[in-house]
Amino acid sequence: MxxxxxxxxxxxALEHNGSLTQGxxxxxxxxxxxxxxxxxxxxxxxxxxxMETYPAAxxxxxxxxxxxxxxxxxxxxxxxxxxxxxxxxTPSTGQIARLRxxxxxxxxxxxxxxxxxxxxxxRCAARNLACWVEGYVEALVESSARGSLGP
Numbered sequence: 001m002x003x004x005x006x007x008x009x010x011x012x013a014l015e016h017n018g019s020l021t022q023g024x025x026x027x028x029x030x031x032x033x034x035x036x037x038x039x040x041x042x043x044x045x046x047x048x049x050x051m052e053t054y055p056a057a058x059x060x061x062x063x064x065x066x067x068x069x070x071x072x073x074x075x076x077x078x079x080x081x082x083x084x085x086x087x088x089x090t091p092s093t094g095q096i097a098r099l100r101x102x103x104x105x106x107x108x109x110x111x112x113x114x115x116x117x118x119x120x121x122x123r124c125a126a127r128n129l130a131c132w133v134e135g136y137v138e139a140l141v142e143s144s145a146r147g148s149l150g151p
Contacts, residue, residue, distance in 0.1 A: 003057045006066035012143065013068055016136045023047030025069060027054035033081040042077060070132065072125035075118060082114035 002024075014020055026046035032038055041049045053069045060067040075081055088101040105115060 003054065003061050005057070005068040009066055009068035009140075012140060013070060013136060016139050017132060020070070021047050025050060025053050025071070027051060031081065031084065031086045033084055033086075035078060035080045038077040038080075048073065070129070070136075072129035072132075074122040074125040079114075079117075082111040082118060 010022075014022065024044075024046045025048050026041060026044045028041075028049060028051055031051070032041060032049055038049065048071050050071060053071070057067055057069060083101065083104070085096065085101075088097045089095070090097050105112065
């Protein structure tokens with residue numbers, strides 16, 4: 001079932017940064033690793049393929065809490081993931097078993113450049129998203145104080 005974000009929050013996000021790409025997210029239950037899988041997912045007409053938004057948004061929607069989702073992309077469609085990260089997920093916590101992952105990396109030096117690129121992009125995406133969210137929240141607070149965001 002599609003979930004629709006709050007129109008006011010979405011408009012505020014676009015006004016805060018007009019260079020955002022607006023569109024449908026497709027949430028999957030597993031890591032999509034290969035370029036072939038990612039390309040096939042494009043047939044869904046989604047601007048992003050991810051794993052987290054739908055579960056969170058459905059909780060907010062069910063509780064009638066306004067929500068909007070903004071994502072920063074670290075692995076574009078053309079880049080396959082260097083590892084099958086699902087193999088390293090700890091089911092009870094959802095965390096990556098880093099020691100096991102790094103052990104596997106040590107014996108596969110051919111994927112080190114792709115892994116380093118992904119790590120660099122992930123750090124950059126996280127920084128960019130954090131800065132964006134900080135500015136967005138400030139803009140929402142200012143709009144709310146002026147009464148321009150509405151009830």
